[in-house]
Every structure is written in structure tokens, then in C-alpha cells.
Amino acid sequence: MSLATDKLDDKPTLYKQIRRDIESRILTGEWPPGHRIPFEHQLMARYRCSRMTVNKALSELAQADLIERRRRAGTFVRRPQHLSAVLKIADIRAEITALGRSYGYQLVQCTRRAASATDRARLGVRKTGKVIAITCRHSADNVPFALEDRLIDLEAVPEAASADFAAEPPGSWLLHHVPWTEAEHTISAVVADDRTADALGIAVGAPCLVIDRYTWRSARTLTAVRLLYPGESHRLVARFKGG
Amino acid sequence: MSLATDKLDDKPTLYKQIRRDIESRILTGEWPPGHRIPFEHQLMARYRCSRMTVNKALSELAQADLIERRRRAGTFVRRPQHLSAVLKIADIRAEITALGRSYGYQLVQCTRRAASATDRARLGVRKTGKVIAITCRHSADNVPFALEDRLIDLEAVPEAASADFAAEPPGSWLLHHVPWTEAEHTISAVVADDRTADALGIAVGAPCLVIDRYTWRSARTLTAVRLLYPGESHRLVARFKGG
DNA sequence: CACGATTATATGTCTAGACATATAAGTCAA
DNA sequence: TTGACTTATATGTCTAGACATATAATCGTG
Structure with missing residues (x-):
């Protein structure tokens, strides 16, 4: 159950901010299960960064089972994954x-x-x-x-x-x-x-x-x-x- | 707490192979808790790849709490963590x-x-x-x-x-x-x-x-x-x- | 010897590209 | 309508660099 990883008193980095923004929208229910998250190129534009930075944020959220990524289709909020979700929320x-x-x-x-x-x-x-x-x-x-x-x-x-x-x-x-x-x-x-x-x-x-x-x-x-x-x-x- | 590992039928990619190699050495006890695993530049040489590829493998293992990374000191095998242990074991x-x-x-x-x-x-x-x-x-x-x-x-x-x-x-x-x-x-x-x-x-x-x-x-x-x-x-x- | 300053180094983050690949969606023929 | 083929596209992986930053080691000084 590796949940999130980093202390907040770390110097905030861009990919962590992106991850946090998205995670927060998911955990508060603003983006419910099934919701499609903006495409990587949209996030690149919003945060004015390279694709690898966006990708790192999304990869970590995917590894934590908060989102699901499907080629060509996009990235979607997963249904709460049981224990980890209950514990995270x-x-x-x-x-x-x-x-x-x-x-x-x-x-x-x-x-x-x-x-x-x-x-x-x-x-x-x-x-x-x-x-x-x-x-x-x-x-x-x-x-x-x-x-x-x-x-x-x-x-x-x-x-x-x-x-x-x-x-x-x-x-x-x-x-x-x-x-x-x-x-x-x-x-x-x-x-x-x-x-x-x-x-x-x-x-x-x-x-x-x-x-x-x-x-x-x-x-x-x-x-x-x-x-x-x-x-x-x-x-x-x-x-x-x-x- | 991602217990879900990647499917075996995934096309093996280099970073996954690196991650798997290291994970396997840890889980079998070949590299016990506290053991320092090779530096990124050593793994780059061994696998003949760029540092980002090695880094991706190590980052995922760190996210899963299997290893701990310390600047300047290196990367070390962690002791098994409690909750994940209870739920995984x-x-x-x-x-x-x-x-x-x-x-x-x-x-x-x-x-x-x-x-x-x-x-x-x-x-x-x-x-x-x-x-x-x-x-x-x-x-x-x-x-x-x-x-x-x-x-x-x-x-x-x-x-x-x-x-x-x-x-x-x-x-x-x-x-x-x-x-x-x-x-x-x-x-x-x-x-x-x-x-x-x-x-x-x-x-x-x-x-x-x-x-x-x-x-x-x-x-x-x-x-x-x-x-x-x-x-x-x-x-x-x-x-x-x-x- | 103790302790503070300096340096070397391994990791942390990021870029601007590249090609691979799965697949949704569209196209066309039976 | 249905099935097969094609295409567009979003993600997956990777590179070869760059600079930042924490800190172990070393050095120097009192």
C-alpha cells in the first residue's frame, strides 16, 4: 500500500503539484470515478511543462491505483480501490x-x-x-x-x-x-x-x-x-x- | 499499495526488467534490508541505458517502499513495512x-x-x-x-x-x-x-x-x-x- | 580532538525531442 | 447490418543532456 510518497515541506516541485491537484480533485469527489482527466498535452499546456513531467505525475497516480490509463482513450478516475481508498480518503x-x-x-x-x-x-x-x-x-x-x-x-x-x-x-x-x-x-x-x-x-x-x-x-x-x-x-x- | 504487479504478458520493457531484477533480489533476501543497491550510473552501465530509465525503475520501487533513496548516500533496501506487510502477507x-x-x-x-x-x-x-x-x-x-x-x-x-x-x-x-x-x-x-x-x-x-x-x-x-x-x-x- | 567550512557526489527534477503500440473511431465492402 | 481494414491519437517508453539540492567526506582551524 504504498500511498503517496513525499512530504509537503519538500520544496514543491511541478510534478508533485500536478499530482496533488489531480489527487485532490479525485479525493474530494470533484472528479468522480469514470471521469476522464485532461490529456497529457492539455496538462502540458496548463502547467507549461514538458510531457515527461506530466507523465511522471500521472504514472504515480496510476501506480497508486487512483487512475487508470488507456492508450488512445485517455486517463480515467478509478472506482475507489477498497482498502487503500478508504484509508486514503x-x-x-x-x-x-x-x-x-x-x-x-x-x-x-x-x-x-x-x-x-x-x-x-x-x-x-x-x-x-x-x-x-x-x-x-x-x-x-x-x-x-x-x-x-x-x-x-x-x-x-x-x-x-x-x-x-x-x-x-x-x-x-x-x-x-x-x-x-x-x-x-x-x-x-x-x-x-x-x-x-x-x-x-x-x-x-x-x-x-x-x-x-x-x-x-x-x-x-x-x-x-x-x-x-x-x-x-x-x-x-x-x-x-x-x- | 499497489500489490497489483504488471501483467506477465506485458511486453517486457527495460525499466520493468530492471525493477523486476532488483525486486527479485530483495524479495529473495539476496539483498537484505540495509543493503546498498548499485548506483544509478552503475545500473546505466550494466543495462546500457540512460539514467532516466534506471531512475524510473528505482522511483517505482521507492514509491512501493521497497527501497529508500538518500541523496549522496545511495539507495538502500528497506525493512518490510508494517501495514503493507499485514495486508500483503x-x-x-x-x-x-x-x-x-x-x-x-x-x-x-x-x-x-x-x-x-x-x-x-x-x-x-x-x-x-x-x-x-x-x-x-x-x-x-x-x-x-x-x-x-x-x-x-x-x-x-x-x-x-x-x-x-x-x-x-x-x-x-x-x-x-x-x-x-x-x-x-x-x-x-x-x-x-x-x-x-x-x-x-x-x-x-x-x-x-x-x-x-x-x-x-x-x-x-x-x-x-x-x-x-x-x-x-x-x-x-x-x-x-x-x- | 572537536567543530565548522568546503567539496564531491548521488539523487531529484526537468526538457525537447523520438519512436512504439494499443485502440477508438471512422471507412468501406459484403 | 456486420465485419474487416485503415487511420488518428493518447499513452508507453526511451534518450542525452541540464541544473538543483541534500549530504557524506574531507579538510582546516582553534
Whole structure:
């Protein structure tokens, strides 16, 4: 699962910018599966570079299975490749709409506070600063899909103070407004406590799949999020080809 | 995480041959982790090609995290990465030893029987044939690591009849004796039932991470396996870099 | 010896071409 | 209509250069 490769604090190079631009359009759903990406010669013109530079960006996206390239036909956005896609997508809205289901969002709670000891541990910061704590729920076809519990470091992401998380899911907002250099996902399992069970409409003690995601920009934690999926219903699927 | 390798029937191109040669030396252990692979200019000379061709091969291997490239220092074989290991490796023994822990294996049950309706559904076959059902436990440093529940279709894998699953874990045996063309992993969460709790030494009702893996050879299911990992202890970690 | 400055070198990116090749689309005949 | 043939075109691979940049090694100095 080699996902992307390069730190953002690298000197941005042209091919990485091209790759990023395209990847971002795909991951946000702006270019849905099946969409044909501009031809290499069009990208050459847009970015005023040689074909090899465009080709390098597209080749890497193809190697990551984000796009499919067909001679004479062009380059197309692939359907999400299961696990890697699920793990890559930082945006549940895109995940749900990619499944062809209707997306719903409810903000449960959003508070701004000085970082508690727990918050600081979670974000890996020492200094006490302000944080935003968000709890919200994502649903697919009006059925609860995932419960999100997020902490945003306001020192690292001051712009978040002015975002309206009642209108836009924090994942989407961050993806569009905040560049990051590194992310880590951890998958585990827990049983639902009262609050989780209530929010997801499942029984207390029912299994939940957990994805913890930490996002950094140059060694500084921007946000920590825990996503809880009803364990029996939601599945991460990865399909491989052997040799 | 592109596990998908290039088709064998591709016209072999030079950069692919270079990539394959190097990959093969790494995977066979001929070039162990830390080994410095030849410099680009040496590979240029060996393959009589331009640097861009060598560079393309090496870049792809680097994107796949098989090698690490450092300016001025050279290119080095990387240690196997964790998530890709978990998802790629069809063999828990390799997974545990890759973590530097001691591997233990206990066969709990191994029966050979005519496929029940449940078995047939799980394997996706219609005809009633013989199957082998295996339950076994893997441990790391003498602590239960995973419980395995496997079904092997004896029609599709007749050689399995003569394997000794008391001596060798079925995953290892299959990996070494049976070629496959496709595999699918599904990750979900459940709570431990009596039997699972007992086998893994955890409480009934404790969360477990589940990996279901199906393996096919040309549309024919060879084996279906469910792996249960104690949910709090075992974690699948994926780390990404942004661009 | 310790440490800062310099240098050599391997990789990183990029160009402006070239020819190869798969294939969608168009053409034409049965 | 259908099948066979042709053509146009987008991607696939490759070259022989160029300059940039990080850093291991070396050198020099206190």
C-alpha cells in the first residue's frame, strides 16, 4: 500500500503539484470515478511543462491505483480501490458518495476550549493552547454510518476558528483549507459505550470498527480524529492480484 | 499499495526488467534490508541505458517502499513495512517474525468432511464436495495473537489432503504449495464469543478485529479464512505522506 | 580532538525531442 | 447490418543532456 510518497515541506516541485491537484480533485469527489482527466498535452499546456513531467505525475497516480490509463482513450478516475481508498480518503462524504449513497451530516457538539491534559496527550503537544473539539455523525441513506470525534489544534490551524462546522463536516473543511504532510491511520476494534451506541443506533456492547487518524504538517499535529463504524455493517475491503 | 504487479504478458520493457531484477533480489533476501543497491550510473552501465530509465525503475520501487533513496548516500533496501506487510502477507508466521517476535502455533481442530450448506456458501460453490476445516491459534512471544478459522476446498486444492496441518500452519502451507490469482481481505469488528474468548484468553464480549480473506485461482475459491485478533491489542497501522 | 567550512557526489527534477503500440473511431465492402 | 481494414491519437517508453539540492567526506582551524 504504498500511498503517496513525499512530504509537503519538500520544496514543491511541478510534478508533485500536478499530482496533488489531480489527487485532490479525485479525493474530494470533484472528479468522480469514470471521469476522464485532461490529456497529457492539455496538462502540458496548463502547467507549461514538458510531457515527461506530466507523465511522471500521472504514472504515480496510476501506480497508486487512483487512475487508470488507456492508450488512445485517455486517463480515467478509478472506482475507489477498497482498502487503500478508504484509508486514503480523508473525507467521509466522499467515501459515502463514492458508494453511491446519499450523504447526511449532523453536528452533535462543537466546543472551543483550552487544551486539557487529555487533549494535549492526544495531539502530542506540550503547551496549553486552544483547541476545537467536535463530535458529529455521518449517515448514508439516512442510516448512521460513522461517529466522528475530532480535536483540532487551533495553534496549528488558526483558520479553523472561523469555520462553520455545523454547515460543513470538519474533515471536508480541513481537506480543502489545510495542507498536511503526513497522516497515520490505525485500525482497531472496540465495543460501543452508551454514547456511541446512542449516536449510531446500535446496542451497547456491539462491536465497532475504529479508525484513528492523526494528521501532521511538518511534525506538528494538526488534528486527531477517531471514527467509529458499526462493526458488522461497515467493512473495509481490499482486493489483490497475485502473481 | 499497489500489490497489483504488471501483467506477465506485458511486453517486457527495460525499466520493468530492471525493477523486476532488483525486486527479485530483495524479495529473495539476496539483498537484505540495509543493503546498498548499485548506483544509478552503475545500473546505466550494466543495462546500457540512460539514467532516466534506471531512475524510473528505482522511483517505482521507492514509491512501493521497497527501497529508500538518500541523496549522496545511495539507495538502500528497506525493512518490510508494517501495514503493507499485514495486508500483503498471507502468512501470519511471517507477520509475527517480521515484528521481531517469536512465533507459536497450535492446531486446535482439523476435520475433513463433506461441505455443509454453510461451507458451500462460504466458499461460493454449488456442488457438494469435500472440504478441510481447520481451527488454529497463532501466538507471538507465547501470547495468543490470532485465532484462525479456515476452510479449504479439497476439489480445488486436492494436495491439501496430504498436508500435515499439525506441523505447519495452513496459511504457510498454502502459500508455498498453491498458486493463487486473486485475494480479498475484509476488515470488520465483532465481539468475542465463548470459544473465541477462550482461545485468545480475553473476556467474552471483548472487541475483536476480524480479517476475512478469500483466495481464488481463476474464479475458483481455494480457501476462506477468518482471522480474529484481540481488538485492543492488535492494530493495523497505515502511514501516509501527503504531497 | 572537536567543530565548522568546503567539496564531491548521488539523487531529484526537468526538457525537447523520438519512436512504439494499443485502440477508438471512422471507412468501406459484403 | 456486420465485419474487416485503415487511420488518428493518447499513452508507453526511451534518450542525452541540464541544473538543483541534500549530504557524506574531507579538510582546516582553534
